[in-house]
Amino acid sequence: MSLATAMSDVASDIDRRLDHFLTVPDDPRGDLYRAMRHAAIGGGKRLRPLLVFATARLFAVDRDCAGRVATAIECIHVYSLIHDDLPAMDNDDMRRGKPTVHKVYGEATAILAGDCLHALAFEILSDPLTHADPFVRSELVLDLARAAGPTGMAGGQALDLEAEKSSFDLPTVTRLQAMKTGALIACSVEAGAILGKVPPEGRTGLRGYARDVGLAFQIVDDILDVEGDEAAVGKALRKDGEAGKETFLSLLGLDRARAQAEMLVDQAIEHLQHFGAEADLLREIARFTLERDR
Amino acid sequence: MSLATAMSDVASDIDRRLDHFLTVPDDPRGDLYRAMRHAAIGGGKRLRPLLVFATARLFAVDRDCAGRVATAIECIHVYSLIHDDLPAMDNDDMRRGKPTVHKVYGEATAILAGDCLHALAFEILSDPLTHADPFVRSELVLDLARAAGPTGMAGGQALDLEAEKSSFDLPTVTRLQAMKTGALIACSVEAGAILGKVPPEGRTGLRGYARDVGLAFQIVDDILDVEGDEAAVGKALRKDGEAGKETFLSLLGLDRARAQAEMLVDQAIEHLQHFGAEADLLREIARFTLERDR
Structure with a gap:
C-alpha cells in the first residue's frame, strides 16, 4: 500500500x-x-492516527481496535490545537485552512470543546469496545495521560510560553x-505495540523510531514556519521569529537544520532494522516528514 | 467517626x-x-473525596486505593474550577477565599494548569498503584471520563453558558x-463501589443516593448564592441573578427550594436502607449538604 493511499484511508476512517x-x-x-466537529473533522495530516495504524499492522492488530485508539489520540491532538490557538495562548485566527474554533464559536465554547475532546479520548480508550483485555x-490510558499531561504535551506548551521570555x-x-510534539507522536507509535501486546522491553526500536521521527517532524515544522506557504500550511506562519523564540532553525541555521532532520530520518529507519516489509509504511512516514509542504 | 473528623482527615490526606x-x-x-498547587492544595470542602472514602469503607476498600481515586476525582473538579473561572467563562476573581489562578498566573498558564490536572487525573487512575486489577x-477511567466530558460536567457547563441566553x-x-455538578458527585460515590468490586446491578441504591445528594447540594448552592456571606463562601455571589439565569431558587422560591432540598436528603438516606452503621458517614454527608454555610 502506498503512503498516499494509507493517508487517505486513515483520514476517511478517522472522520467517520x-x-x-x-x-x-x-x-x-x-x-x-x-465546535468540536469544526476542529476535529475533515482536516489535518492525521499523522498520529497513521502512526497508530502503521505500528498496529506490524503486530496484526485488529483494524477496528487500532481505529478507536487512533481516534482517541487524535482527540487529544485536536483539543491541544484548540487550546493553543486561544487568544490567551498563541492567538491564532487560522488552523488547517479554516478559522479557529474561538473565532467561530467564541472563547468559552472553544475552551469547553477542548476539554470535552480531552475527556472523550479517555472515554474511548477505556471502553471495552477498544480492546477486550482491560x-x-x-x-493505553496511562501512556496517553502521561503523553498529554505536565510531563508531556501540556508541559511542553508551558515551556513554549516561557520561550518568549527566555533565550x-x-x-x-x-x-x-x-515534550510538546514528541510525546504524543511516541505515544501513537507505542499504542500500536501495546495493542499487539508487545512487552515494554520489545518496544525499544519503535521508541527510538518515534523519538527521531518526532524531532525531524518538528525541525521541518520550524523550517516550514520560515520558508513555507501560508495557504498550503493553512495557518499563520513566521510567528516564532516575531515573538523572539529560539527554534531549531534559529539555533542551527537552515542548512544544518535540514541536515539534522535528514540524519534523524535515516536513524529512525535504522531503528526498524529488525522488521521486514511490514514496516515499509513506517519507513515511508519517516521520509514523508522531510518532504511534506504542510 | 464524626463528620468533622472525617472531613479534616480527608482534607489532609488529599493535600498530602x-x-x-x-x-x-x-x-x-x-x-x-x-498554578496547579495554588488551585488544588489547601482549600475546598473536599466533598467528592469524602464521598469516595465514605463509600469505599462500605466495602472494606484499601484506604490508599481510595485516596488515590479521591485525588484523581478532585483533580478533575479543580481543573473545572480553574477553567470555569476564566474571563471567557464566568470571569471570577475569587475562589476558595483566594484570587483565582488566572489572576495570579495569567490566563495561558491557567488554561494549561487545568489541562494538566485533567490529564493527571487519568494518569493517577490508570496507574497500577491505584488498584492491582486492571x-x-x-x-474507574471510563466512569470518570464520562462524568467529566460532554455528557457530564463539561456538557453541563455548556448548558450553563446557554442559560444566560435562554429562559x-x-x-x-x-x-x-x-450534568454540571451531579455527574462528578455520582462518579465519586460509584468509585467506592467499583473499588469494592460491587457489580453495576448492586449499585442502584448508591446511585439513587448520589443523584439526590447531588441535586440537594446544588439547590443549597443556589440558596447560598442569594443568602450566603461572600467571606464564608470564598467567592463572588449573586452572579446568576445579575446574569438573568434561572436557578432552583428563581424557579421555586426560597421556601419550596429549601423544602425540596430537605426532601431530597431524606430520600437519599432512604436509599441507604440496606446498609447498617457503616453507612452513617454517607448519611451525615447527606445532612451536611443542607446545613453547610459554604
Whole structure:
C-alpha cells in the first residue's frame, strides 16, 4: 500500500469515527458539538492516527481496535490545537485552512470543546469496545495521560510560553519539542505495540523510531514556519521569529537544520532494522516528514 | 467517626497526595506547577473525596486505593474550577477565599494548569498503584471520563453558558445541574463501589443516593448564592441573578427550594436502607449538604 493511499484511508476512517462520536445532540449543547466537529473533522495530516495504524499492522492488530485508539489520540491532538490557538495562548485566527474554533464559536465554547475532546479520548480508550483485555486498555490510558499531561504535551506548551521570555539553548529547545510534539507522536507509535501486546522491553526500536521521527517532524515544522506557504500550511506562519523564540532553525541555521532532520530520518529507519516489509509504511512516514509542504 | 473528623482527615490526606503529585520541578515549568498547587492544595470542602472514602469503607476498600481515586476525582473538579473561572467563562476573581489562578498566573498558564490536572487525573487512575486489577482501573477511567466530558460536567457547563441566553424551565435546570455538578458527585460515590468490586446491578441504591445528594447540594448552592456571606463562601455571589439565569431558587422560591432540598436528603438516606452503621458517614454527608454555610 502506498503512503498516499494509507493517508487517505486513515483520514476517511478517522472522520467517520469522529462523525459518530460527535453526533450533534438535539439540546442546547449544539454549539459545543459543532465546535468540536469544526476542529476535529475533515482536516489535518492525521499523522498520529497513521502512526497508530502503521505500528498496529506490524503486530496484526485488529483494524477496528487500532481505529478507536487512533481516534482517541487524535482527540487529544485536536483539543491541544484548540487550546493553543486561544487568544490567551498563541492567538491564532487560522488552523488547517479554516478559522479557529474561538473565532467561530467564541472563547468559552472553544475552551469547553477542548476539554470535552480531552475527556472523550479517555472515554474511548477505556471502553471495552477498544480492546477486550482491560490490562491493554489501562496501559493505553496511562501512556496517553502521561503523553498529554505536565510531563508531556501540556508541559511542553508551558515551556513554549516561557520561550518568549527566555533565550533557550539547543538542549532546552530539544527537550521542549520532545515534550510538546514528541510525546504524543511516541505515544501513537507505542499504542500500536501495546495493542499487539508487545512487552515494554520489545518496544525499544519503535521508541527510538518515534523519538527521531518526532524531532525531524518538528525541525521541518520550524523550517516550514520560515520558508513555507501560508495557504498550503493553512495557518499563520513566521510567528516564532516575531515573538523572539529560539527554534531549531534559529539555533542551527537552515542548512544544518535540514541536515539534522535528514540524519534523524535515516536513524529512525535504522531503528526498524529488525522488521521486514511490514514496516515499509513506517519507513515511508519517516521520509514523508522531510518532504511534506504542510 | 464524626463528620468533622472525617472531613479534616480527608482534607489532609488529599493535600498530602497532591503535594506529592505536584512537586515543583527545577525547570521553566515552575509557574505551571505553582498554578496547579495554588488551585488544588489547601482549600475546598473536599466533598467528592469524602464521598469516595465514605463509600469505599462500605466495602472494606484499601484506604490508599481510595485516596488515590479521591485525588484523581478532585483533580478533575479543580481543573473545572480553574477553567470555569476564566474571563471567557464566568470571569471570577475569587475562589476558595483566594484570587483565582488566572489572576495570579495569567490566563495561558491557567488554561494549561487545568489541562494538566485533567490529564493527571487519568494518569493517577490508570496507574497500577491505584488498584492491582486492571479491570477496576479501566472501569474507574471510563466512569470518570464520562462524568467529566460532554455528557457530564463539561456538557453541563455548556448548558450553563446557554442559560444566560435562554429562559430554562425546571426540568432543563435539573438536567443542567445533574450534568454540571451531579455527574462528578455520582462518579465519586460509584468509585467506592467499583473499588469494592460491587457489580453495576448492586449499585442502584448508591446511585439513587448520589443523584439526590447531588441535586440537594446544588439547590443549597443556589440558596447560598442569594443568602450566603461572600467571606464564608470564598467567592463572588449573586452572579446568576445579575446574569438573568434561572436557578432552583428563581424557579421555586426560597421556601419550596429549601423544602425540596430537605426532601431530597431524606430520600437519599432512604436509599441507604440496606446498609447498617457503616453507612452513617454517607448519611451525615447527606445532612451536611443542607446545613453547610459554604
